[in-house]
Amino acid sequence: MSDPVIRINKMNKWFGNFHVLRDINLNVAAGEKIVICGPSGSGKSTLIRCINRLEAHQEGEIEVEGITLDGSLKNLEDIRSNVGMVFQQFNLFPHMTVLENCTLSPIWVQQKPKAEAEKLARELLARVRIPDQADKYPGQLSGGQQQRVAIARALCMNPRIMLFDEPTSALDPEMIKEVLDVMVELAEEGMTMLCVTHEMGFARQVADRVIFMDEGEIVEENAPEAFFSNPKNERTQLFLSQVL
Amino acid sequence: MTGFTPTPARPAPANTVGFVGWARENLFATKLDSLLTVLAITLILYVIKVVFGWAVIDASFSGSDRTACLKDVQGACWPFIEAKFGQFIYGRYPDAERWRVDLVFAAGLIGLVPMLMPNVGHKRANMIFLLGFYPVFAFIMLTGGVLGLAAVDTTDWGGLLVTLVVAVTGIVASLPLGILLALGRRSDLPIVRALCIGFIEIFRGVPLITVLFMASVMLPLFLPDGVNFDKLVRCLIGVALFSSAYMAEVVRGGLQAIPKGQYEAAAALGLSYWKTTRLIILPQALKLVIPGIVNTFIGLFKDTTLVLIVGLFDLLGIVQLHFTDASWATPETHITGYVFAGAVFWLFCFAMSRYSIFMENHLSTDRNGS
Numbered sequence: 001m002s003d004p005v006i007r008i009n010k011m012n013k014w015f016g017n018f019h020v021l022r023d024i025n026l027n028v029a030a031g032e033k034i035v036i037c038g039p040s041g042s043g044k045s046t047l048i049r050c051i052n053r054l055e056a057h058q059e060g061e062i063e064v065e066g067i068t069l070d071g072s073l074k075n076l077e078d079i080r081s082n083v084g085m086v087f088q089q090f091n092l093f094p095h096m097t098v099l100e101n102c103t104l105s106p107i108w109v110q111q112k113p114k115a116e117a118e119k120l121a122r123e124l125l126a127r128v129r130i131p132d133q134a135d136k137y138p139g140q141l142s143g144g145q146q147q148r149v150a151i152a153r154a155l156c157m158n159p160r161i162m163l164f165d166e167p168t169s170a171l172d173p174e175m176i177k178e179v180l181d182v183m184v185e186l187a188e189e190g191m192t193m194l195c196v197t198h199e200m201g202f203a204r205q206v207a208d209r210v211i212f213m214d215e216g217e218i219v220e221e222n223a224p225e226a227f228f229s230n231p232k233n234e235r236t237q238l239f240l241s242q243v244l
Numbered sequence: 245m246t247g248f249t250p251t252p253a254r255p256a257p258a259n260t261v262g263f264v265g266w267a268r269e270n271l272f273a274t275k276l277d278s279l280l281t282v283l284a285i286t287l288i289l290y291v292i293k294v295v296f297g298w299a300v301i302d303a304s305f306s307g308s309d310r311t312a313c314l315k316d317v318q319g320a321c322w323p324f325i326e327a328k329f330g331q332f333i334y335g336r337y338p339d340a341e342r343w344r345v346d347l348v349f350a351a352g353l354i355g356l357v358p359m360l361m362p363n364v365g366h367k368r369a370n371m372i373f374l375l376g377f378y379p380v381f382a383f384i385m386l387t388g389g390v391l392g393l394a395a396v397d398t399t400d401w402g403g404l405l406v407t408l409v410v411a412v413t414g415i416v417a418s419l420p421l422g423i424l425l426a427l428g429r430r431s432d433l434p435i436v437r438a439l440c441i442g443f444i445e446i447f448r449g450v451p452l453i454t455v456l457f458m459a460s461v462m463l464p465l466f467l468p469d470g471v472n473f474d475k476l477v478r479c480l481i482g483v484a485l486f487s488s489a490y491m492a493e494v495v496r497g498g499l500q501a502i503p504k505g506q507y508e509a510a511a512a513l514g515l516s517y518w519k520t521t522r523l524i525i526l527p528q529a530l531k532l533v534i535p536g537i538v539n540t541f542i543g544l545f546k547d548t549t550l551v552l553i554v555g556l557f558d559l560l561g562i563v564q565l566h567f568t569d570a571s572w573a574t575p576e577t578h579i580t581g582y583v584f585a586g587a588v589f590w591l592f593c594f595a596m597s598r599y600s601i602f603m604e605n606h607l608s609t610d611r612n613g614s
Binding site: 154157 | 505519
């Protein structure tokens with residue numbers, strides 16, 4: 001394994017007195033695709049939200065591309081411009097057109113000229129297969145289209161790592177596939193990806209490693225074949241028997 | 245195999261479409277509806293008859309003193325308004341200098357109208373004109389004393405001029421101040437938050453009259469001898485601070501309606517607090533509370549009449565002042581004056597209200613709205 005781009009060492013996090021993440025150790029290599037699954041409340045969303053510090057951890061270290069995540073604003077800005085995030089509820093900005101959503105960060109954070117940012121945004125919208133929706137508002141699009149805009153918006157920062165927080169959980173069944181197709185494509189292009197998802201088909205198809213979490217701990221991690229066919233831990237077996 | 249021939253469409257029954265259909269559905273749907281409709285129409289006709297009779301049929305339209313308004317059946321005494329019109333608009337602003345006020349009004353209109361029309365471009369230049377150049381221009385023109393303009397003391401200002409100066413200053417100052425106070429009240433910094441809460445709760449808990457009294461009577465007591473600034477300026481500051489406290493609470497309502505996901509998405513894109521606030525949060529929050537903002541503006545506009553109690557004569561104050569003029573003492577003078585003042589206030593407030601509805605529709609980005 002090459003040098004890890006994400007290094008999490010003995011990380012602990014509490015919400016008030018509630019110990020939500022316990023001694024998390026995780027290294028992610030460049031280009032690796034990791035699927036994180038587990039029952040609700042197991043801390044999987046919190047884990048990936050710690051990687052771009054939407055949540056602050058209290059103990060241990062998180063290093064992203066060699067930059068340590070601490071309270072420093074400078075470090076935080078560097079990390080956030082290298083890490084794209086896609087949310088369960090899309091979180092598009094409803095008062096801006098699709099194109100404006102996508103060019104926001106390139107223009108205001110990366111200080112790119114508007115024309116260049118728009119060109120990039122249109123390319124990426126074409127890549128997620130909605131090139132003709134650029135001038136609409138998010139409220140005029142379907143859920144699947146909105147989530148693909150959210151992916152394009154994150155990609156516009158030209159990130160080296162992408163975090164997906166249950167990207168298909170809020171979608172109608174027939175729209176899940178169009179989002180997963182885009183994610184599979186992205187994976188094939190070599191993006192480093194961490195996905196919290198219950199789409200086991202997607203995990204089998206693209207994941208290099210599947211991580212199972214429960215009660216704030218990593219219970220088991222393995223290559224997808226071994227993970228699904230031969231889970232070692234009883235808790236994992238129980239979970240898989242319920243979702244598969 | 246059987247072929248399918250669509251049944252030809254028939255016209256809808258005559259009594260369900262057009263005016264008859266509309267009236268049946270909306271005015272005479274049930275017996276009670278019909279009764280209410282008849283009663284309401286009777287009432288409307290009666291009110292129109294009374295108002296029209298007073299304002300037009302029985303009214304006097306010309307004359308130079310009270311004798312014009314002493315008919316047996318006397319309606320409105322419009323010559324009173326005509327004779328005092330200059331006073332109502334400018335107060336005791338010297339006749340020879342009133343063109344300066346007109347110029348300020350005209351420049352304000354020229355700056356404001358294109359600003360309010362979303363399709364007219366050059367908003368940035370327009371904004372610089374309105375918020376940068378215009379206040380300086382208005383100040384120089386109205387007070388004078390430089391560039392060869394005769395100085396006009398603010399104690400000579402009055403009427404609509406004072407109403408507009410107080411209202412416009414209050415409106416322009418209260419929105420940014422209110423936004424800052426609302427952001428401060430939601431800040432993570434405890435001292436900033438405490439200061440903002442303190443300010444808002446004190447000004448909201450005190451009547452405007454008290455604020456104005458404090459500004460005009462109490463404040464000079466605390467200032468050293470010889471240091472004194474204009475009474476109108478003190479009132480302007482009082483009104484601006486008072487209305488910004490209300491505005492802050494309106495804006496806070498909008499801020500609280502923005503989902504947490506919007507902050508998180510902005511953070512994940514690397515936007516700083518101020519960029520997030522300016523580009524993501526405020527545009528959405530302010531749009532949500534347009535009705536509340538305009539409500540505060542309208543309230544503020546009407547509250548300007550309270551400057552009367554510290555000796556400034558706004559439109560209503562100056563109208564009342566002229567009731568004491570013996571040469572216009574008629575039974576109808578008061579009501580004519582009040583109707584006139586009311587109509588002017590109503591015109592401004594109604595315009596603000598209609599504009600806010602227009603803006604709400606214009607800014608809507610929903611599926612059906614845009």
